[in-house]
Amino acid sequence: MANIIVVFPKAEDAKNVRNILTRNGFNVTAVCTTGAQVLNYADSLDDGVVVCGYRFADMRYAELHDYLPDGFQMLLVASQQYWGECTADNLVCVSMPLRLHDLIDTLAMMEEALVRRRRKLKERxxxxxxxxxxxxxxxxxxxxxxxxxxxxxxxxxxxKCSMDSGTNMAETAQMILSIMKQ
Structure with a gap:
């Protein structure tokens, strides 16, 4: 499951979005009202999705996007007039007024992309x-x-010795060197 952080300037809006997401099977890690709060939570996580509005009390979505750690994607919930500015990578837009199935489908797609990315990094x-x-x-x-x-x-x-003993090659090489020195 992806770490989802919901941030909107009004706490009531953020809680409503959180409730919608949790009812549809998503795990919401945090609900915030400022970009600074999001960055605080994001620093303690490896990756995730930030679901946000256009503007917060302390910054706009573009600034928040720039400050987010590398593993994070952003889902911007805004009217279509702001979509022209949404050219950055890891930034997806959903139009206002918000349609429930658009939000859920888009977030599910982003969560699946994060899972694939984790799997790819693990296999490397x-x-x-x-x-x-x-x-x-x-x-x-x-x-x-x-x-x-x-x-x-x-x-x-x-x-072969590494595979037989269940250790990595560096440890096996260290063992060989210690045995041969005797």
């Missing part, structure tokens, strides 16, 4: 640090020198 291989790379290279060199292996054979050996 992690980058090794410089120390990990160096440990793997040293372990390969030790294996090549002591066991007369080629670099490919040493790499495959470290990979």
């Amino acid at each position: 291989p992690r980058q090794r640090s410089a120390e990990d790379k160096e440990a793997i290279l040293k372990a390969k060199e030790v294996l090549m020198e002591r066991n007369n292996m080629t670099e490919t054979e040493a790499h495959r050996y470290i990979q």
Whole structure:
């Protein structure tokens, strides 16, 4: 489920939108009346959707959009006269007067996009640090020198030991180096 933050200048409007969203199965994390409150909540979350109006007491939607962390998208609920300004990425507009099914369908689409993005980030291989790379290279060199292996054979050996023991390659390389030093 996506983290949804609802922000409108009038607390009553924000609570009404929250109630509509929760009745339709969405998890609303916070209800706010100012952009500063949204930024405070957003800093503690990884990603999510901000459902907002055009203007707040302390800023406009464009400023809030610029200050939001990277993982956040914005759903602007405003009249169509403001849509010309909505050219930024991660910004979707829904027209006023608000139609319930438009809001729900649009938010469901945005939530699905966040889920796909999370899945894609999770599947991406992690980058090794410089120390990990160096440990793997040293372990390969030790294996090549002591066991007369080629670099490919040493790499495959470290990979196989890593998979067999359930550790990552850097930890396996550290183990090999500590064993070979004895």
